[in-house]
Amino acid sequence: MKDQPSLRVALVGYGYAGKTFHAPLIRSVPGLELATVVSRDPGKVHADIPDVTVVDDARAAFADAAIDVVVIASPNDTHEPLARAAMEAGKHVVVDKPFALDVVQARALAEVAARERRVLSVFQNRRWDSDFLGVRKLMEDGSIGEVTHFESHIDRFRPQVRARWREQQGPGSGVWYDLGPHLIDQALLLFGVPGRVLASLAVQRDHGEVADWAHVVLEYGRRRVILQASMLVAGGSPRFTVHGTRGSVVKPLADRQEAQLLAGMSPGAPGWGDDADDLLLHDGDGQVTRMPSRPGDQRRYYMALRDAVRGQGDNPVSPQQAISVMAVLEAAIISAAEGRAVAPSLSDAERAAWNGGLVDTRA
Incomplete structure (x- = not known):
């Protein structure tokens, strides 16, 4: 290099x-x-x-x-x-x-x-967040058994509508276009494309112009994946809650890299990506084991992108994967407007971009 x-x-x-x-x-x-x-x-x-x-x-x-x-x-x-x-x-x-x-x-x-x-x-930088990496590892190594319920939240408390294009009327604005792609991408990376999407979108803040609350359910057989984004959650919600046939895992707090960047930390500096918030692994007997969080490192997206351009590695997020994220995002919008579950409109080749996900999808 x-x-x-x-x-x-x-x-x-x-x-x-x-x-x-x-x-x-x-x-x-x-x-x-x-x-x-x-x-x-x-x-x-x-x-x-x-x-x-x-x-x-x-x-x-x-x-x-x-x-x-x-x-x-x-x-x-x-x-x-x-x-x-x-x-x-x-x-x-x-x-x-x-x-x-x-x-x-x-x-x-x-x-x-x-x-x-x-x-x-x-x-899709949040593939390399500490919270997602930790939950993914516990799911993949079978710590909670077969996953039946996966819940992913990005909730904030911003009661005042700001004068930003993301919060004003216009194409591609609103919380679902802003945070939905992250939530969807992580879910599809784990489980592949869902069979159906059932969604509700709402404007909850005074003087709000576009949806600032989104609750979306992805259906995978008997498994349910819940994606939630809101601007009126003081104190926050657990970032991830995952239930399985052997136990559950909760990740209370979100990855810290965005906060570190806002504080002026340079990516790769000592402490970069560190997350002191443990994962909580609950077994079936009421015991809770605290599992240290793995460091996050969003630099890995650009490292992989560099290698892909040089012909030395795969595209970290392919256009085919991006198409299916858009299809799920669009299905949720249609579902919310029409009050019915909607199957993402994708070809077999587009669905295959995820290889069925990283986690056993038999649930």
Whole structure:
């Protein structure tokens, strides 16, 4: 790797996602160089990264022959056109979640990637969170037996509606588009594509414009997977609660990497990804065993992306996986609107992108 030149990266967007996650993670990974940021506020960018080139038009970054990879961290409704334009300009592309606004757009982007022979990936950084890694390991090693109930929460307490595009009327806004892709991706990674999706979405905050509460049930035979996101949960909820035929596991608190990034910690610094919150393993006799949490490391997404672009590894999140996440997200929206369970509309090949999941799905 030392003999290979670094891949030069252009980051489109320097809002919350670009500033908090993408820029520091990219800059921490050997073999990647954050060369250009697309932003209308160069002062904001240069306050953090003095030596980076800042341009105000994404097309200028796409036209730069020195750029190898483009990362799209702009508002959700721009993901599809920007990703398409970048690939057609010869760039490999990372799209922040959600991949697109719907399944039609997602499939179209996958077709462009295949035609242009470009790596197209989705930033599903929470596959490398401490909470998910710990729960996944206990499930895989059989500690709780056959999983019958899996519950995943991302709950916050933000009673005031903020003047941000994510909380205002517009394509791709609302809590389900914001947090749903993370919740869905983790569930599909474990269990594969569900048979049906049953969902309820609501606006609960005063002056709310878009859904700020989501409760979604994924059906896998007798197993039920519950995905929950809310903006009115003071004190929070357990991040994961998983029940099985031999016991249960609870992960009370969420991964700390986002908080560490907000506090200015550099990815990879001492203590990076550490999680002092134990997993609680309950057996059938009422005994509780505290299991230390495994460290998280979201840098691993960009390490895998680097290797995929160099032809030295697999795409960490393939377009086919992104399509099925969008199909489940879309099925939930239809279910909430029509009050019925909806089967995700996917081909056999798209379903096969998950190989049935990592966990025994016989439940």
